[in-house]
Amino acid sequence: MATVTTAAPSAQQSTATRRIFNWRxxxxxxAFLFILPAIINFTxxxxxxxxxxxxxxxxxxxxxxxxxxxxxxxAYIRMASDDTFWKSLQVTSxxxxxxxxxxxxxxxxxxxFLTRETFGAGIxxxxxxxxxxxxVIVASIIWAMMYHSQQGLIQSILGVFGIPRQTFLSDASRxxxxxxxxxxxxxxxxxxxxxxxxxxxxxxxxxxxxxxxxANAWEAFRRVTIPLLMPVLMFVVVTQAVFSFQxxxxxxxxTRGGPLDATKVLVYYIYQQGFRFQDMGxxxxxxxxxxxxxxxxxxxxxxxxxxxx
Amino acid sequence: MAVAEQHRGAIAPxxxxxxxTLELVxxxxxxxxxxxxxxIISLIFLVxxxxxxxxxxxxxxxxxxxxxxxxxxxxxxxxxxxQHYEDIFGISDAGKRAGLxxxxxxxxxxxxxxxxxxxxxxxxxxxxxxxxRLKFPKKNWLLAFVLVTLFVPFEVTMVxxxxxxxxxxxxxxYWAMIVPWFASPFVIFxxxxxxxxxxxxxxxxxxxxxxxxxxVLRTIIVPLAVPGLVTVSLLEFQFIWNLFYWPLIVVQxxxxxxxxxxxSSQTTQEQTFWGRTFAGSALASVPVIVIFLALQxxxxxxxxxxxxxx
Numbered sequence: 001m002a003t004v005t006t007a008a009p010s011a012q013q014s015t016a017t018r019r020i021f022n023w024r025x026x027x028x029x030x031a032f033l034f035i036l037p038a039i040i041n042f043t044x045x046x047x048x049x050x051x052x053x054x055x056x057x058x059x060x061x062x063x064x065x066x067x068x069x070x071x072x073x074x075a076y077i078r079m080a081s082d083d084t085f086w087k088s089l090q091v092t093s094x095x096x097x098x099x100x101x102x103x104x105x106x107x108x109x110x111x112x113f114l115t116r117e118t119f120g121a122g123i124x125x126x127x128x129x130x131x132x133x134x135x136v137i138v139a140s141i142i143w144a145m146m147y148h149s150q151q152g153l154i155q156s157i158l159g160v161f162g163i164p165r166q167t168f169l170s171d172a173s174r175x176x177x178x179x180x181x182x183x184x185x186x187x188x189x190x191x192x193x194x195x196x197x198x199x200x201x202x203x204x205x206x207x208x209x210x211x212x213x214x215a216n217a218w219e220a221f222r223r224v225t226i227p228l229l230m231p232v233l234m235f236v237v238v239t240q241a242v243f244s245f246q247x248x249x250x251x252x253x254x255t256r257g258g259p260l261d262a263t264k265v266l267v268y269y270i271y272q273q274g275f276r277f278q279d280m281g282x283x284x285x286x287x288x289x290x291x292x293x294x295x296x297x298x299x300x301x302x303x304x305x306x307x308x309x
Numbered sequence: 310m311a312v313a314e315q316h317r318g319a320i321a322p323x324x325x326x327x328x329x330t331l332e333l334v335x336x337x338x339x340x341x342x343x344x345x346x347x348x349i350i351s352l353i354f355l356v357x358x359x360x361x362x363x364x365x366x367x368x369x370x371x372x373x374x375x376x377x378x379x380x381x382x383x384x385x386x387x388x389x390x391x392q393h394y395e396d397i398f399g400i401s402d403a404g405k406r407a408g409l410x411x412x413x414x415x416x417x418x419x420x421x422x423x424x425x426x427x428x429x430x431x432x433x434x435x436x437x438x439x440x441x442r443l444k445f446p447k448k449n450w451l452l453a454f455v456l457v458t459l460f461v462p463f464e465v466t467m468v469x470x471x472x473x474x475x476x477x478x479x480x481x482x483y484w485a486m487i488v489p490w491f492a493s494p495f496v497i498f499x500x501x502x503x504x505x506x507x508x509x510x511x512x513x514x515x516x517x518x519x520x521x522x523x524x525v526l527r528t529i530i531v532p533l534a535v536p537g538l539v540t541v542s543l544l545e546f547q548f549i550w551n552l553f554y555w556p557l558i559v560v561q562x563x564x565x566x567x568x569x570x571x572x573s574s575q576t577t578q579e580q581t582f583w584g585r586t587f588a589g590s591a592l593a594s595v596p597v598i599v600i601f602l603a604l605q606x607x608x609x610x611x612x613x614x615x616x617x618x619x
Contacts, residue, residue, distance in 0.1 A: 030522055031443035035451060038436035041492035046458040049469035056472060110350065120347050126605065127351040130358065133601040133608075134594040135551035137569045141576050141590050142357045145583065153360055156376045156383055185354070190612065197613035246464035249553050253573055267464045274468045275558055283468045290465045298460065 050291070057285035063278040075285035085286065087261050088269040089293075091176065095265060096244045098180045099187075104237060106184065107191040112221070115199050125196075132189030140253035143182040144169065147254075169255050172262040179250050179263055187243070191236045198232035199225070238301045245294055266290055358594075359384055365393050365587035372583050393588035409575075411589060414568040418550060418593075421486045421567055425549045426542050428491040434538070436492060437500030438526050442512060459494040467554050474559060485559045486567070490549060496541045499614065503537030504530055540611035543604055547597055568593045 057075050060068030079085050110128065114121050131139060146153045147168040155165050168178040202225065210220040226233075248267040251257055257264035257272070270290065274283030364372050367386035375382040396404035397411040439445070440452055470489060471480070479485045511533075512525045520528075531538070556567045563571070572589035575582070601608055 028445060031439060031445050034435040034439040034443060034522065035445075037432040038455060038492040038497060039451070041432070041489075042455060042458050042494070044473065045470060045489040046461055046466070049466055049473045050461070052472045052476075053466075053469035056469075113346070118343065120344070124347045124351050126602065127354045129601070129605070129609070130598060131354055133547055133597050134358075135553060135569050135597075137551075137553045137573050138590045138594045139357070141572065141586060142361050144576075145586070146357060146360070151373045151376060151583075153356075153376070153383070156379045159377050160379050188354075193609050193613050197609075242462060246462050248464050252554075252557075253576075270465070270468055271554075271558075274471075280468070280472065284472070287465055287468050291462060294462045294465065295460070 050288075053284040053287050056281055057288050059281055061279075061281035061284065063275070063280055068281075071281070075282050076289075078282065079285060079289065084261065084264065084269060088264050088266045091261070091263060092245060092247070092265045092267075094176060095180060095183075095247060096241055098177065099184055099244050100237060100240050102180075103184045103188055103191055103240060104233070107188050107236075108195055108233075110188075111192055111195040111199055112225075115196065125192075128192050129189040131186045134186075136183075136186060136249040137253060139182060139186045140250040143185075143250075144254045147178055170259055172259045175255050175259060175262045179247075179254060182254075183244070183247065183250055187240065191240060194232060194236055195229070198229050202228050234302070238298055241301060242294060242298050245297065358598075361587050362591050362595075365584060365591045366390065367584070368392070369582070369584045372587075393584035394592075396582075396585050397588050397592070409585075411568065411571065411592060413564065414566055414571045415592060417483075417565055418567040418569070420483060421556075422546050422549045424483070424487040425490045426546050428487065429493055429496060429545050430538065430542060432492045433496040433500055433541070434526070434531065436497045437504055438522070438530060440497070441501045441504035442509070442525075442530075443522065455494050455497055459498065464554055467558060470555070471558055480559050481561055481565070483565060486552075486556055489555075490545075493545065496545060499541050499611070500534070500537060502614070503534045507533045536607065539604070540607040543600070543608050544611050546600070550597055 056067070058070060058072060060071055062068070114125055145151075148155070149165060149167045149170065152168075154168070158164075158166065166174075168174050206224050206228070207220055210224050215223065246267050247265050248271065251263050251265050251268045252271070255263045257268050266286070267290070270283050270286045273279050273286060363384050363386055366389055368388055368390055371387060375387075392401065395401035396407070397409050399405050399408075399410045399412070436455070440448065440455075445451070474480050474485050474489070479488065507530060512529050515525050515529060516522075551569065552567075553569045553573070557570050557573075560566050560570070568589070572586070572593055575589060576586050
């Protein structure tokens with residue numbers, strides 16, 4: 001009797017728990033359906049490609065003949081003695097080192113100059129953002145025409161100052177700076193709006209306090225603006241460095257890596273190996289190395305730029 | 310004392326007047342300087358577009374004729390013409406002979422961009438709802454799985470992506486240009502922030518009343534997150550519209566190729582047809598510029614928030 005009374009509720013309880021458990025499982029499965037498409041996308045189109053290219057880098061793999069013999073680390077060994085690869089790394093680093101600091105300084109100066117809501121500031125801000133919303137390919141096409149050694153608009157502007165025609169894109173020492181100038185023009189809007197939003201987020205009371213303490217504009221900028229803007233600045237530097245390291249389109253359109261490999265950046269070299277020379281195995285190995293370099297760079301930049309507090 | 314008082318009274322107005330004029334001159338000079346700087350900055354960013362748009366509307370020879378010395382007509386046409394547009398759309402005989410059909414490519418760009426925006430709105434909204442609201446064991450692991458892809462460099466993974474798309478045998482189709490982008494870590498991340506701003510009481514009440522997750526998402530979350538959804542759609546549209554490297558490698562068929570790639574292949578062969586190149590570039594950039602100017606507020610907020618929140 002006693003055993004029956006205790007057993008009955010517990011049996012009831014267990015069916016109740018089971019029902020709750022079933023309900024929970026159902027809810028969980030329903031919830032999982034919401035994230036499933038995204039998981040599939042990231043698995044198939046982000047993770048598997050990286051795994052596939054790591055695998056492809058150990059094989060002979062041409063676009064025409066498909067996956068061939070296993071060659072182990074041959075592609076990586078080949079890379080070590082590939083002068084064009086090292087040259088492309090050098091060109092890419094130069095591009096990033098020219099572009100990022102100059103772009104950040106210019107966009108910070110413009111953001112400070114255009115923070116105040118004076119008449120016309122809105123129009124100037126829209127103008128600065130216009131290149132950002134156009135494609136890199138259109139920007140590259142138009143700038144290549146502006147740089148044209150005979151009929152370029154820049155020749156005409158130089159003419160105003162009495163400077164004769166100059167060559168830009170076909171001159172080995174000027175091609176990379178020319179591409180860099182165009183890309184700063186193109187990307188400046190991005191760093192500009194982020195810095196502008198960062199500046200506007202700094203409370204005015206901080207500046208008032210600095211002025212009360214007798215600081216001039218420059219001191220206020222150095223001691224109030226810069227420290228408070230540091231996280232935003234860091235974000236902009238890291239993202240721009242990572243973006244710029246992957247530059248491809250302007251080189252493809254304006255110079256095809258030339259003259260004399262002076263603009264042959266890493267991603268263009270990968271494209272050339274994979275799609276011009278049909279060597280997917282080597283292109284994969286190059287991609288893997290580029291990926292590792294970029295992960296290391298962004299990690300180092302983030303550590304180095306983190307405010308010491 | 311009285312003398313001093315009188316003296317002060319006599320001298321003060323003229324000093325003040327002098328100060329006032331000086332102040333006025335300073336302010337006018339300041340305003341002028343600001344205006345000149347505004348004009349120079351705007352011109353630096355806009356001149357290439359001005360040159361492109363007016364260049365597309367004048368005869369080929371005119372583009373070069375007025376280059377030296379730099380003057381009003383370096384930019385502004387004397388004789389207006391739509392010839393270059395007739396050429397690139399394949400309406401004129403010259404355009405037909407060159408096999409140009411940019412109308413088709415413009416349509417392809419629209420198909421691909423809207424396809425991505427619509428599918429991305431559906432799947433990213435679902436994903437963001439999952440992370441912002443639903444209960445699931447080890448949800449943080451899934452979030453990490455999604456957000457790590459934010460740091461995977463884009464252009465570098467085009468060759469790897471091509472290998473997979475080739476394996477799926479969808480290269481050289483619209484699918485190849487749409488399917489890889491139907492979910493985006495950036496959009497999911499941004500939408501999570503927008504959804505978290507919506508009070509949880511609202512959907513909790515609906516769930517207690519027996520509403521399904523999908524019902525809550527459709528009737529409560531989506532209507533309240535419209536500004537956020539507009540922002541991410543705008544950024545996504547611009548991103549896909551401007552894509553170049555991916556369609557370049559994955560599509561060979563000119564009939565389904567997007568505008569950005571076609572204008573490039575027109576220019577790289579021989580830079581002889583400047584007018585057509587200008588017209589094609591204008592066609593590829595003016596739609597996004599117009600959309601951007603109309604919805605600038607959403608756009609700026611979207612980009613700015615990546616820096617502030619990220």
